[in-house]
Amino acid sequence: MTTSDLCGHRLTPMEPFGIRLDAAMPGTPVGDLPVDRLRELAREHHLLLLRGFRGFDGAGELAEYSARWGELGMWPYGAVLELVEHDDPEDHIFDHRYVPLHWDSMYREQVAEFQVFHCVDAPGAQDGGRTTFTQTEAVLRQADPAHRRLWEQVTGRYRRAVTDYSGECVSPVVTTHPDGFPVIRYNEPVPPGEEFINHPELEFTGVGEERLPEFHRTLQAALHDPRHQYAHAWRTGDVVVADNYTLLHGREAFASRSPRHLQRVHVLGTPPMENTALVR
Numbered sequence: 455m456t457t458s459d460l461c462g463h464r465l466t467p468m469e470p471f472g473i474r475l476d477a478a479m480p481g482t483p484v485g486d487l488p489v490d491r492l493r494e495l496a497r498e499h500h501l502l503l504l505r506g507f508r509g510f511d512g513a514g515e516l517a518e519y520s521a522r523w524g525e526l527g528m529w530p531y532g533a534v535l536e537l538v539e540h541d542d543p544e545d546h547i548f549d550h551r552y553v554p555l556h557w558d559s560m561y562r563e564q565v566a567e568f569q570v571f572h573c574v575d576a577p578g579a580q581d582g583g584r585t586t587f588t589q590t591e592a593v594l595r596q597a598d599p600a601h602r603r604l605w606e607q608v609t610g611r612y613r614r615a616v617t618d619y620s621g622e623c624v625s626p627v628v629t630t631h632p633d634g635f636p637v638i639r640y641n642e643p644v645p646p647g648e649e650f651i652n653h654p655e656l657e658f659t660g661v662g663e664e665r666l667p668e669f670h671r672t673l674q675a676a677l678h679d680p681r682h683q684y685a686h687a688w689r690t691g692d693v694v695v696a697d698n699y700t701l702l703h704g705r706e707a708f709a710s711r712s713p714r715h716l717q718r719v720h721v722l723g724t725p726p727m728e729n730t731a732l733v734r
């Protein structure tokens with residue numbers, strides 16, 4: 455592992471992908487770091503972890519900071535999603551259970567390039583709740599050629615009917631990043647036996663029904679392979695910027711009522727990427 459530095463802070467590659475910047479002086483404001491350089495790192499490594507810096511005092515400050523990265527993706531609730539367990543969750547986002555792999559903005563007019571996460575409160579070390587990220591360009595690069603040929607034939611259709619998240623989206627499983635390299639867009643079905651609020655309707659076409667079990671099995675094995683998947687254990691104050699064009703992400707279950715509180719903002723690309731998968 456090689457380390458270098460950025461403005462005197464230690465920069466370390468992560469495994470199996472991503473890059474981490476540790477504050478040389480704990481409490482240095484995140485806002486003091488050069489955003490242009492951070493953006494380059496997030497694009498090159500697909501995930502950037504800023505640890506030991508002083509984060510944000512409230513959602514307003516996080517939104518103001520994220521706007522320095524690019525145009526914000528706006529939602530009916532505003533720019534900042536408060537990811538915290540609700541007493542009586544109306545959607546799986548506000549539950550404590552497992553969330554399968556997916557990409558963000560699949561039902562929006564424009565697809566966010568970056569997710570900026572801020573950890574307001576981390577769950578305890580034994581409480582679970584890691585966010586999982588899979589580097590899909592690497593999955594395809596290292597895939598068994600026969601598996602990849604199968605995945606390339608399949609198209610996913612996803613439909614949800616929930617306030618703020620409703621819509622329909624149709625996307626080939628293997629598609630192209632705006633920079634021209636192949637990536638995977640796939641919303642993983644919930645495993646049998648898992649409880650899940652508002653599961654989308656899923657339909658996969660392009661190959662015969664009899665090949666679909668093999669499709670899901672080989673693709674999920676590759677997406678969860680530790681060579682391509684990173685599970686982030688949150689620490690209070692962490693800031694993570696993730697490349698939503700290339701990665702898929704999900705959540706491990708966590709102990710109900712543990713103090714897990716994340717904030718998330720979407721930053722659009724330059725120019726913003728129109729969501730061609732959306733059924734209008």
Ligand SMILES: [Fe+2]
Nearest residue numbers: 556557558703
């Ligand atoms: Fe998500």
